[in-house]
Amino acid sequence: MSSTLPRRLFVAGAAAMALIVAACGQAGGQQRNGIWAAGSSTVFPFATRVAENFGRNFPDGAPPRVESLGTGGGIQAFCQGLGPTTPDIANASRRLKASEFDQCAENGVTEIIEIKIGYDGLAVATARSGADFVLEGSDLYLALAKEIPGPDGQLIPNPNRTWAQVRAGLPDVRIQVYGPPPTSGTRDSWNELAMLTSAEALPALAALAESDPDRFESVAQTLREDGGWVDSGENDNAIVQTLTRTPGSVGVFGYSFLEENFGQVKPATVNGVTPTLDTIASGQYPISRSMFIYVKKAHIGVTPGLQDFLIEFTSEAATGRGGYLQDRGMVPLPAAEREAQRAVAANLTVMTRPEE
Template identity: 65%
Template sequence: MTRPLLAAASAIALLAVGACGNDQSAGNQTARAGIWAAGSSTVFPFATRVAENFARTSGGAAPRVESIGTGGGIKEFCKGVGPNTPDIANASRPMKASEFELCRTNGVTDIVEIKIGFDGIVIATARTGASFNFRLQDLYTGLAREVPGANGTFVANPATTWNQVNPALPNQRIQVYGPPPTSGTRDAFLELGMAPGAQLIPALKAIKDADGDRFETLAHTLREDNVWVDSGENDNAIVQTLSRTPGSLGVFGFSFLEQNLDTVKPETIDGVAPSAGTIADGSYPLARSLYIYVKKQHVGVTPGLEQFVLEFMSEAAAGRGGYLQDRGLVPLPADQLTAQRAVATALTPMTAPAK
């Protein structure tokens, strides 16, 4: 994301003033001056762009958009119903069953899940850096906290350079800057990269078949020896770090790559480079879907909420050639966009996610 865009987004966030009320029930809550969306840093630039357009055309209060990570946004969303909680949670992964149950426990009973498009998780380096063609198993072998050792035991990951992981990779230290545990990008990286890579290693595949919980712990636990560095919710900061730290790699969303191709370049996974085409057709291994979650109990109470959601899913915004594609969103195929627009129009509540 460019600095002017960040400044515009900050201005939008400051323009929205929420009215605070003590009664959190759906029937008695007081309206806020504007819509409030919080969550994923990946969805942030898309939600911000919709908010800019909505504020310009609706004549109402500017929506407030916060980038606090998918987990953080859903946590705030699920705290209850009323003006002190967001109307929308932005997410770069599907809502978890545990989060859905938290919402229900706190009275958030009608949640509308809308898929807005696709994105990919990229592994990138500075444009002047060495090139990598990772295998999926290289991600696990290089970045997992524990790896198979002798006699069926697991040991602290001893690899210090990428060519120790795979001789075909550069002789370069392993140092990766990525998102923190609250980030949907991190969750998706674990689900799409680390876990599938672990399954390609016979010892891990055997554990998965025998003990799924232990496998998940091994596959989802990143190194804590300053090899993987949590770098906050701002993907653009990771991009900037790559230029300042020669030899390092970064993990962030495809939309941020497109905006920074003058300084960073993506690396391939199993020979496939991230692009709009490979993300849309699923051939890029780290492709993912992006979502917004709408609190239906706030529709008709928060002014303009229903119209904002319809603007988000409009052809002009989310369609092929729309203004969100210009920001880096990979649009849904026409039939999927039509189906998601129908959900947005009818505000059809989601069912509980599988555990």
Template identity: 65%
Template sequence: MTRALLAAASAVALLALGACGDNNTATRSGIWAAGSSTVFPFATRVAENFQRTQGGAAPRVEALGTGGGIQAFCQGVGPSTPDIANASRPMKKSEYELCQQNGVTDIVEIKIGFDGIVIATARTGESFNLRLQDLYLGLAKDVPGEGGAFVANPSTTWNQVNPGLPNLRIQVYGPPPTSGTRDAFLELGMAPGAKLIPALAALSDADKDRFETIAHTVREDQLWIDSGENDNAIVQTLTRTPGSLGVFGFSFLEQNMDTVKAETIDGIAPSADTIADGSYPLARSLYIYVKKQHVGVTPGLEQFVMEFMSEASAGRGGYLQDRGLVPLPEDQLAAQRAIAQALTVMSAPSH
């Protein structure tokens, strides 16, 4: 994603927010998608192709983070709310219930492909071979101490976490709480890493809520630094901050291989193959959520969704793969395309 594209997205976001003030009088003629910064470059590429082939008003795509996009999507039905929420994690039960409360009763969930969360550093920096438990032990706010009590994380260098890691200060730039990448990192990295530690495994069995709170809370002592929704900014920070690590989507790694490198997790490097087959521990699915009540009202919405799921777009060798999307296997893509074509309404999430 270029700086110019991000600047355009920011400008669009301001325009969209200005339009949200009056649901009864606001009008628009183009498609509006908002949400994940990871899905942003894919949705933008689809929007570019759709506008070029279909004409009419250019679709509007905003990078607000998964949580921010779903929050806007769930505010109601009408032109001052997005047609599509882009997401780098599944919709939560609480978000689904917010949608229902606000009259957004027909939601279509479509999986568009895979991505992986990478832990990266500058290409010229030392290499890390991280274990899942190193993520928790290095980045959790509280860790097990003596006598079974939890204490503020005392580690300040990576070799204090694991003697096999470099003697470098812990300094990790990552996404904020509104980001689906942050949610997925906690679910796929921090929590499984915590369960590899006996005291946390026992807590998970005894008190699931307390375990989740501890495993999902990152440090607040400036060794984890929230870096906004712009994953590209994290990439640029790594090159300016020797020894630091960054947490962002695989697609941004592929676009910046000349300046950054991915670290292995449990000996496995992120790649299209290891993400697609699930062997890379931090692999995840990407989604779009479509407001079915806007189909037939927002011009071209149904066609835009089908362009997103077309073979030329989401298929193997499609133009989204060129942007870094890891395509679904053929059978899964066919199943998701059928959901898109029929506009099958999703069931309530279980959690």
């Protein structure tokens, strides 16, 4: 995905700058009453859930504000400087880069607290009674994109109707995948972790990602509308029931839900890896990544409740095994690492400059 990052960072940065200008006009130089977090669309549903819980437990202040700008956009806004017109927290689905750390420092953001909150993993699953799916390379893109490269390299409407047409060796069953709708944060994760990566496995689209990143992202993330992909709302239980009733159908949902329904559904392997807590936590499973929040230490004690928010975010009730964020699809950190991150939040330990 490295070939698309500069374009994303530029677009997200523009959005962040527009948001900052608006905030300056609204703030009028006055201190904000509430916490402001901005960034990753993948972290967004988890941060929103923590904000909801925090608002119930700390009702005196304004409810935390959580913005979905993308990781690059959130970091860009975060690094603009200190004060009420910049976010207290940057939500990120990757580590802060050295160049971003330096940009922060240039603008006076010299003490940053890095907290790793967990992992995100999406399972591709089918009924236990169905055929096994062994997915690799460009399979997901060639099965689910609205347009794919034709023999001459030009984009054509996706002609694949069965998985066997995508690649020999896949089940000879109709392509019918039930997954998250566009309004879901899970859909954002699916597009970025699965569709973009799968598309780049094709040389023609890897070249497009270099020459025209905007066009590449549009092509890679536009899902077919002929029944091959079915938006299934937010009810993962309904997807599981559909898989058991519809032989050969496939579902996409958070790993935690796969774990809860392992007696009824089974996961596909992706590039030779089966999703498990261990393979997601280690990064071996391709449709997974680490999630972080970055916090300005200078805003602690200035923005009301900010450290309390960090303590809530790193609590066992939120990020532990069986916590309310696992119910939303987060894969928890190992116990020792959770303890270490809680200590970071409690002690306000600042990070060192990343190596790259």
